[in-house]
Every structure is written in structure tokens, then in C-alpha cells.
Amino acid sequence: MELQTLIYIVVGATFALYIGIAFWARAASTGEFYAAGRGVHPVTNGMATAADWMSAASFISMAGLIAFVGYANSSFLMGWTGGYVLLALLLAPYLRKFGKYTVPEFIGDRFYSQTARMVAVLCLIVASVTYVIGQMTGVGVTFSRFLQVDYNTGVFIGAAVVFFYAVLGGMKGITYTQVAQYVVLITAYTIPAVFISMNMTGNPIPPLGLFSNISEEYAAGVAVIEGGAPLLATLDQVIQELGFSAYTAHTPNTLNMVLFTMSLMIGTAGLPHVIIRFFTVPRVADARWSAGWALVFIALLYLTAPAVGAMARLNIIATVQTGEIGAEDGNLLYEERPDWMRNWEVTGLLRFEDKNEDGRIQFYNDRNPAFVAQAEEWGWEGSELTINSDILVLANPEIAQLPNWVIALVAAGGLAAALSTAAGLLLAISSAISHDMIKGAINPRISERGELLAARIAMAGAIALATYLGLNPPGFAAQTVALAFGIAAASIFPALMMGIFSKRVNDKGAIAGMLVGLVFTVIYIFLYLGWFFIPGTNVFPNTVEYHLFGISPLSIGTVGALLNFGVAYLVSNATEAPPKEIQELVESVRIPRGASTAVDH
Numbered sequence: 001m002e003l004q005t006l007i008y009i010v011v012g013a014t015f016a017l018y019i020g021i022a023f024w025a026r027a028a029s030t031g032e033f034y035a036a037g038r039g040v041h042p043v044t045n046g047m048a049t050a051a052d053w054m055s056a057a058s059f060i061s062m063a064g065l066i067a068f069v070g071y072a073n074s075s076f077l078m079g080w081t082g083g084y085v086l087l088a089l090l091l092a093p094y095l096r097k098f099g100k101y102t103v104p105e106f107i108g109d110r111f112y113s114q115t116a117r118m119v120a121v122l123c124l125i126v127a128s129v130t131y132v133i134g135q136m137t138g139v140g141v142t143f144s145r146f147l148q149v150d151y152n153t154g155v156f157i158g159a160a161v162v163f164f165y166a167v168l169g170g171m172k173g174i175t176y177t178q179v180a181q182y183v184v185l186i187t188a189y190t191i192p193a194v195f196i197s198m199n200m201t202g203n204p205i206p207p208l209g210l211f212s213n214i215s216e217e218y219a220a221g222v223a224v225i226e227g228g229a230p231l232l233a234t235l236d237q238v239i240q241e242l243g244f245s246a247y248t249a250h251t252p253n254t255l256n257m258v259l260f261t262m263s264l265m266i267g268t269a270g271l272p273h274v275i276i277r278f279f280t281v282p283r284v285a286d287a288r289w290s291a292g293w294a295l296v297f298i299a300l301l302y303l304t305a306p307a308v309g310a311m312a313r314l315n316i317i318a319t320v321q322t323g324e325i326g327a328e329d330g331n332l333l334y335e336e337r338p339d340w341m342r343n344w345e346v347t348g349l350l351r352f353e354d355k356n357e358d359g360r361i362q363f364y365n366d367r368n369p370a371f372v373a374q375a376e377e378w379g380w381e382g383s384e385l386t387i388n389s390d391i392l393v394l395a396n397p398e399i400a401q402l403p404n405w406v407i408a409l410v411a412a413g414g415l416a417a418a419l420s421t422a423a424g425l426l427l428a429i430s431s432a433i434s435h436d437m438i439k440g441a442i443n444p445r446i447s448e449r450g451e452l453l454a455a456r457i458a459m460a461g462a463i464a465l466a467t468y469l470g471l472n473p474p475g476f477a478a479q480t481v482a483l484a485f486g487i488a489a490a491s492i493f494p495a496l497m498m499g500i501f502s503k504r505v506n507d508k509g510a511i512a513g514m515l516v517g518l519v520f521t522v523i524y525i526f527l528y529l530g531w532f533f534i535p536g537t538n539v540f541p542n543t544v545e546y547h548l549f550g551i552s553p554l555s556i557g558t559v560g561a562l563l564n565f566g567v568a569y570l571v572s573n574a575t576e577a578p579p580k581e582i583q584e585l586v587e588s589v590r591i592p593r594g595a596s597t598a599v600d601h
Contacts, residue, residue, distance in 0.1 A: 001404065002404075003404040003407060003408070004148065006404050006405060006407075006408040007146050007147070007407070007408045007411050008147075009408070010405075010408040010409060010411065010412050011146065011147070011408070011411055011412050011415060014180075014184055014412045014415070014416065015161060017180055018161070018177045018180060018181070018419070019161075019164060021173065021176045021177045021180060022164065022173040022177060024176075038279070038280060038281065038282055039280075039282060040175055040280040040281055041281075041286075042281060042286045042289035042290045042293060043289075043293050044175070044176075044179055045175070045277060045278075045280055045281050045286070045290040045293075045294075046289070046290045046291070046292070046293025046294040046295075046296070046297060047178070047179045047182045047183075047293070047294075047297055048174075048175045048176075048178040048179050048182070048277065049274065049277045049278075049290060049291075049294040049297075050182050050294045050297035050298045051178040051179070051181045051182035051185065051416070051417075051420040051421075052178055052273060052274060052277055052420055052421055052423075052424040053080075053084065053268075053271075053274050053294070053298065053421070054182075054185065054298060054301055054417060054420075054421070055131075055134065055135055055138070055417060055418065055420075055421030055422075055481060056134060056135050056137065056138020056139070056142075056414070056417050056418035056421065056481075057076075057134050057138070057481035057482075058080070058301060058302075058305075058417065059138070059185055059189060059301070059393065059413060059414055059416075059417030059418075060138045060141065060142065060390050060393055060394060060414050060417065060418070061134075061138065061389060061390050061393075061481075062076050062077070062305055062309075063305045063306075063308040063309040063312065063392060063393050064309070064312075064388075064389035064390055064391070064392035064393060065309075065389050066305065066306060066309035066310075067308075067309035067310065067312050067313040067389070067392050068313065068387075068389055068392075070245070070246070070247035070248060070249065071247065071248050071249060071250065071251070072249075072250070072251035072257065074306065075251075075257050075260050075261040075264065076264065076482075077302055077305065077306065078261050078264075078265075079260065079261040079262070079263070079264025079265050079267075079268070079485075080264055080265075080268055080302070081295075081298065081299075081302055082261070082264075082265045082268075083264055083265035083266060083267065083268025083269050083485075084268055084269075084291075084294070084295060084298065085295070086265060086266065086268070086269040087268060087269040087271075087274065087275070087291070088288070088291030088292070088294075088295065089291075090269065090497065090500075090501075091269055091275065091496055091497075091500070092275065092278040092287050092288070092290075092291050093278075093284050093287045093288050093291075094500045094589050094590065095275060095278060095279070095287075095496070095500075096278050096279060096281065096283075096284050096286075096287035097284045097589055098110075098589055100279070102272070102276060102428075102431050102432060102435055102436055103120060103124060103272040103275055103276065103428075103432075103492065103496070104117045104118075104120035104121045104124060104432055104436040104440075105117065105435065105436055105440070106496070106499065107119075107120040107495055107496070107499060107510065108120065108436070108440065109585075110499040110582070110585070110586070111495075111499065111505075111506065111507040111510045111511070111578075111582075112507055112578065112579065112582055113507035113510075113511065114440070114441055115507070115511055116495075116507055116510050116511050116514075117436055117440055117441070118436075118437070118441060119511050119514050119515060120436075120492065120495065120514065121432045121433070121436050121437055122518070123487070123488075123491035123492050123514055123518050124272045124428060124429070124432045124492065125429055125432060125433075126487055126491075126518065126522065127270075127271070127272070127484050127487040127488040127491065127492065128272060128273060128425045128426075128428050128429045128484070129429065129462070129465060129466065129469065130483050130484035130487055131271070131273075131421075131425050131481055131484030131485075132421075132422055132425045132426065132429075132462075132466040132469075132470075133466065133469045133470055133473050133484075133533075134473070134481035134484070135418045135419075135421050135422035135425065135466075135470075136155050136158065136159070136418075136422065136466050136467060136469070136470020136471075136473070137390070137470055137473040138390065138414065138417065138418035139154060139155055139157075139158030139159075139415065139418045139419065139422070139470070140152070140154040140155040140158070140470060140471075141154070141347075141349065141388075141390045141391065141394070141414075142154065142394060142411060142414040142415050142418065143155075143157055143158060143415070144347040144348075144349070145343065145344060145346075145347050145349075145391070145394060145395075145411075146394075146408075146411035146414075148346070150347075151347065151348070152471055155467055155470045155471055156467065158415070158418065158419065158422075159463050159464075159466070159467040159470075161419060162419055162422050162423055162426065162463060163459075163460065163463050167456050167459050167460060167463075170427065170455070171276070171280060171427055174423045174424060174427055175277075175280060177420070177423065178420045178423070178424070180416075181416035181417070181419065181420040182297060182416075182420070184409075184412050184413055184416040185301075185413040185414075185416040185417045185420070186297070186300055186301060186413075187409065187413065188409045188410045188411075188412060188413020188414070188416070189301050189304060189308075189393070189410075189413055190206075190300065190301075190304055191406060191409060192308075192396055192397045192400070192402055192406050192409075192410055193206040193304045193307060193308050193311075194206060195397075195400065195402050195406065196308075196311050196312075196315075196396065196400045196402070197209030197210075197307060197311065199215075199218055199400060200214060200215065200218045200231065200311055200314070200315075201213065201214060201215055201218075201231060202215045206303075206304045206307035206308065206311075207303045207304060207306070207307055209231070209307055209311070210231060210232065210306055210307040210310055210311075211230070211231070211232065212230070212231060213227075213228050213229060213230055213231070214226070214227055214228065214229055214230075214231055214234055215227060216228060222318040223318075223321060223322055223323050223324065223330075224238055224241075224317065224318065224321045224324075224325065225238065225314070225318060231310065231311070231314070232247065232248060232310065234314070235247045235310055235313060235314050236248055238314070238317050238321075239313070239317065241325050242317070242321075242325065242363070242364040242365060242371075243364050243365035243366070243368040243370075243371030243372075243374075243375070244364070244365045244368070245365075247310065247313070253544070253550050255549070255550060255551070256547075256550050256551055256552055256555050259551055259555040259556075259558040259559065260482070260552070260554055260555035260558075262489075262558040263482075263485060263486045263489050263554070263555050263556070263557035263558045263561075264482065264485050264489075265489075266489040266493045266557070266558070266561055267484070267485025267486055267487075267488040267489035267493065267557055268485060268488075269493050269496075270488040270489055270491075270492035270493030270496060271484075271485070271488050271492075272428040272432070272488075272492065273421070273424040273425045273427065273428040274424070275496075276424075276427070276428055276431070277290070277424070278290060278291070308393060308396065309392070312392050312393075312395075312396050312399065315396075315399045315400055316363075316387070316399065317363070319332065319338060319399065320332050320361050320363045320385065321363075326374075326377075326378045328379075329360075331360040331361055331362055331363075332360060332361045333359055333360055333361075334352060334354065334359055334360065334361055335359065337352075337361070338398075338399075339398070340395055340398030340399055343398065344391055344395055347391075349387075349388035349390065349391045350385070350386070350387050350388065350391065351385075351386045352384055352385055352386075353384050353386075354384060355381040355382045355384050356379055356380060356381040356382075356384075358379065361384055361385050362375075362380045362382075362383060362384045362385075363383055363384065363385040364380065364383050365383070366380075366382045366383040393410070393414070394410055394411070394414050396410070397410050422466070425466075426459050426462045426463055426466065427459065429458065429459070429462040430455045430456070430458035430459035430462055431455065433454070433455075433458035433461075433462075434451055434452075434454040434455035434457075434458050435451065435455070438451070438454050439451050439454075469533065472533065472534075472535065473533075482554045483525055483529075483553065483554065485557060486521055486525070486553075486554065486555070486556055486557025486558075486560065487518065487521055487522065487525075487557065487560075488557070489521075489557035489558060489560065489561045490517035490518060490520065490521035490556075490557045490559075490560025490561050490563070490564055491514050491517045491518040491521070491560070491564065492514075493561060494513055494514075494517065494561050494564040494565045494568065495510050495513065495514050495564070495568075498510065498513075498565070498568055499586070500586070500589060500590065501590070502586075503578065503582075503583040503586045503587065504572055504573065504577060504578070505568055505569070505572045505578070506572045506575060506576065506577065506578045507578070508571050508572065508575050509567070509568040509569065509570075509571040509572030509573075509575070510568055510572075512567050512568060512571045513563075513564040513565065513566075513567045513568030513571070514564060514568075516560075516563050516564060516567045517560040517561060517563055517564030517567075518560070520556075520559070520560050520563055521556055521557055521559075521560035524548075524553060524556045524560075525553045525556065526538075527539045527540055527553075528540055528541075528542040528546070528547070528552075528553045529542060529553055
């Protein structure tokens with residue numbers, strides 16, 4: 001069957017499945033809209049949590065960032081997985097025992113302050129809106145290639161699909177839709193990886209293939225690769241011959257890498273759309289089991305991602321470098337480029353510029369001063385191929401010349417990853433507006449029907465805002481998501497940790513800490529990426545020499561979190577202690593006794 005027809009069938013079938021599930025599981029009450037009636041099985045919740053958490057950044061962008069940078073970008077892997085462990089051990093069970101619907105509701109009750117609740121709503125909305133930009137970016141990239149529409153049209157189509165099943169079903173509909181989306185995305189991610197690993201190394205297990213030798217059969221068709229050599233060592237050698245840093249080389253800025261990894265870790269543990277998933281299970285023990293199952297489901301993709309990145313990088317070099325490096329006929333003729341390049345050129349996410357007008361594609365590191373002189377000797381006048389990192393996983397099956405049904409499956413998987421997380425984020429935003437802002441502060445006497453309507457209207461507004469911002473993203477999907485993690489790390493995570501583990505932190509300290517962490521982090525990001533991410537409004541260039549102590553906007557969340565902790569501690573100790581009943585509440589939340597009877601709403 002022709003590829004485009006197959007893509008329409010597979011993507012259409014998955015969309016029909018999601019919409020059918022939304023009809024079947026549509027929410028009829030606020031309890032079902034916010035927390036799926038608290039009746040979700042731990043295994044089901046673990047799978048839904050994995051889909052909610054493994055966004056377009058994980059599926060589409062992460063392997064691409066690792067592929068084009070190497071070891072230094074493994075911080076994405078370490079930060080996100082480490083953060084999930086923090087969430088599972090330190091936050092999820094205690095928050096479930098507290099028994100509320102939303103993160104701002106916990107903060108408002110724990111810090112006995114309506115102001116604290118509203119500040120938490122602000123922090124949640126800023127972090128979640130930033131995060132959802134990355135998902136809309138992933139949706140636009142996927143649609144633009146596989147449905148052969150432009151990027152903006154792809155964003156609009158994705159927004160319409162999310163609008164339908166998220167507004168209709170709430171948490172109940174989203175939960176079961178995310179289970180289906182997990183199955184689609186993990187199948188779509190692992191099957192191509194198995195094919196590619198088998199083709200390149202003969203090993204069907206991609207994480208093991210990463211450390212295996214390149215097969216003689218694969219090397220026979222590639223000019224710059226020898227069979228029988230370790231894959232990683234070969235990759236290091238080939239890309240260094242083209243002026244790039246070694247794939248396995250250590251990062252030159254260790255401080256920034258540590259801060260970035262920590263920002264992703266504590267940002268993960270403070271993400272509201274993931275935390276609220278643990279409010280959907282019947283008991284506290286189920287929250288712990290949900291976390292364990294989710295980690296298992298997440299590991300299937302995260303153990304595969306480094307192999308996908310390395311193998312894709314080697315495949316791209318093998319495609320472009322058709323002969324000896326530096327030889328007159330050693331590079332691919334542009335007119336003979338493979339179909340996958342032609343397909344992605346249409347989207348604008350892959351571009352070729354013939355700088356030396358020889359009709360061949362030179363792909364090398366033209367920003368390496370030590371390599372420029374050598375390149376000029378060969379007649380090269382600059383790298384001529386620009387590849388957006390977000391396309392790598394989606395293009396991988398085409399690069400490796402896999403069957404059409406695999407390509408169609410990857411298209412469906414990329415959309416499933418983006419749409420599942422977007423739905424969870426939009427639910428967190430709408431819950432904060434309808435439950436925390438409208439019912440909690442503006443109109444406490446609102447009826448359940450009125451609150452449900454407000455939640456759906458809030459979600460529609462959030463989708464509209466996310467669509468607008470997704471049309472002008474501040475970076476690749478994973479980079480945009482990393483900003484959201486930094487904001488959550490600086491504002492929400494410290495308040496949750498201190499709310500659970502410190503009886504001394506009071507309302508004034510929590511409010512001051514959240515505001516300082518949020519304002520500091522957001523301003524630092526805007527200084528380098530533009531005010532409200534508007535292009536051209538940045539004060540400083542986003543380059544290492546302009547960063548404060550070499551700390552990039554992606555890493556500043558850790559500093560914001562430290563300021564949050566410090567300010568909250570100082571202000572709390574300079575003011576009165578929390579009331580006795582609040583201190584007893586903190587004690588009761590932490591003690592396992594009675595954990596099977598979580599306080600309900």
C-alpha cells in the first residue's frame with residue numbers, strides 16, 4: 001500500500017479510538033472530571049501516567065538532541081528519570097493521603113492561606129502553559145510531515161483533536177485515552193529501534209546494540225564505516241573526522257550540566273499534571289504501586305532512546321558521506337538525495353544550501369576553528385545541511401529504509417505522545433482555574449454543574465492559548481519543555497516538599513518563596529529567550545559567554561528552587577509558627593498509620 005494512504009489509515013484509526021474512548025468515559029461529575037472518580041486501577045494508572053509524562057519531548061525530541069550532541073545531552077535522560085523517582089518516593093503517596101483534587105488546593109490548605117493557593121495557581125499556569133507549547137510544537141512537526149500540511153495547520157488539527165476528547169471526558173476520559181496512547185507510542189518507538197539495531201549490529205535489543213559491534217552486512221554498504229568495530233567507537237571516529245566533538249565526550253561545562261540535570265529532576269517532581277494522576281487511585285498504597293508501574297513503562301522507552309540517537313546519527317553520516325571524507329566525489333549528490341530528505345524538505349525542517357555550488361551535500365562542523373582550514377582545502381565553504389532535532393525519531397524509519405507500515409506507526413506514536421501530555425497539562429490548567437480560582441476564591445457556592453461547565457470553558461481557553469504559543473515556540477520541543485521543568489522546580493516543588501516535611505514553614509514563608517523562585521526564574525528565561533517568548537525581545541544573546549556564571553536558561557530552575565527554599569525558611573523563622581492544627585495535619589500526612597483511609601473531598 002502507498003505510504004501516504006497507510007499513514008492516513010493508521011493515524012485516522014488511532015484518532016477514532018481516542019474519540020471513541022472519550023465518548024465511553026465522558027465525565028458526568030466534577031469528581032470524574034478532576035480525579036476519574038478515584039477508581040483507577042494502579043496498573044492502568046501507571047500506564048496512563050507514563051503516557052502523560054512521556055511527552056513529545058521524550059518521543060520526538062530527546063533522541064534527536066542526544067543524537068546531535070551526544071553524552072552531554074544525556075542529562076535529559078538522567079534528570080527526567082531521576083525526577084520521577086523523587087516524585088514517587090517523596091510526594092505522590094503523601095499528596096494522595098491528603099486527599100485533594102489539585103496541587104494548589106493542597107498548598108492552600110497546608111499553608112492555611114487563600115493567597116498561597118492563588119500563588120500556586122499562578123505558578124501552575126505559567127509552568128503548564130510553557131510545557132504545553134512543547135507539545136504543540138511536537139504536534140505541528142508530526143502533522144506537517146505525515147499529513148503533508150504546513151506546520152501551523154498541523155498545530156490547529158492537533159488542538160482540535162485534544163479539544164474534543166479532553167473537554168468531553170476530563171480526567172476520566174483522558175485516563176483511558178492515555179492508556180491507548182501509551183500502547184501506540186511505545187510500540188511505535190520500539191519496533192523501529194529493533195529493526196535498526198538488528199540491521200546495524202545484528203542485536204535485536206537496542207540498548208545492547210548500542211554497545212555491540214557493527215555488522216559486516218551493514219558496513220558493506222557504507223563507505224565510511226568498517227564492520228566488526230564497536231558502534232560507539234565508530235561513531236566517535238567518523239564524527240570527529242568531520243570536525244564534531246566525540247559523541248562520548250564529557251560536557252565542557254560541568255556546573256551547567258549538574259544544574260540542568262537537577263532542574264529536570266525537581267521539576268519533574270513538581271509537575272502538577274503528573275501529580276494529579278496520583279489523585280485518581282482508591283488508596284495511598286495504590287499511589288505507590290502506580291508510581292512503580294509507571295517507572296516500568298517509562299523505562300521501556302528511556303532505555304531505548306540513547307540507542308535510537310546514536311544509530312540515527314551514524315545513519316545520517318552514512319547517507320551523506322558516500323565516499324572518502326574530503327574526496328571530490330565523497331559526498332552525496334543533491335540530485336541523488338534519498339526520498340526521506342525530499343519529504344522533510346517540504347516541511348522546512350530540513351534544508352540544503354549549496355554554498356560552494358558543487359551540487360554535493362557537505363555536512364560537517366563549520367563552527368570548529370581547528371577544522372575550518374582543513375574543510376577549505378577540500379573546497380568546502382560551510383556545512384550545507386540543516387536538520388531540526390525534532391525530526392530525527394520521526395524520520396528514523398525512512399532513513400533506515402524500513403517498511404511503510406513502520407513509518408505510519410511512528411507517525412501515530414509521535415502524535416500519541418504529544419496529545420497525551422497536552423491533554424494532561426490542559427486538565428491541570430482548567431482544574432486550577434475552575435476548582436481553585438473560581439470555586440476556591442471567586443464563587444465558593446457554585447453548583448457542581450456550574451463548576452463542571454467552568455472547567456470545560458477553562459480548558460477550551462487553555463487550548464486556544466496553547467495553540468497560539470505553539471505557533472511561535474521558543475525552541476525545540478525538548479528545550480521548551482525543559483524551561484517548564486525549570487519553572488516548576490523553582491516554584492512548586494519547594495512548596496510541596498516543605499509542606500510535607502516541615503512543620504515550621506508557614507503561609508508567609510511559602511508565599512514569599514514561591515514568588516521569589518517564580519519571578520527570578522521567569523525573568524532570567526525572558527532575558528535570554530524574549531519577553532513572553534516573543535522573538536526579538538530578548539535582552540541578551542542566548543550564548544554561553546552571556547550566561548550568568550555559564551548557567552543557561554534551561555538550568556536556572558535549580559537556582560530558583562534554592563532561592564525558594566532559602567526565602568521560605570528565613571521568612572518562616574522570622575514570623576510566627578503555623579497553628580497547632582496545621583502542624584498536626586503535617587504529622588498525620590507523613591505517618592503511614594491510617595494510610596488506607598485517605599481523606600476524600
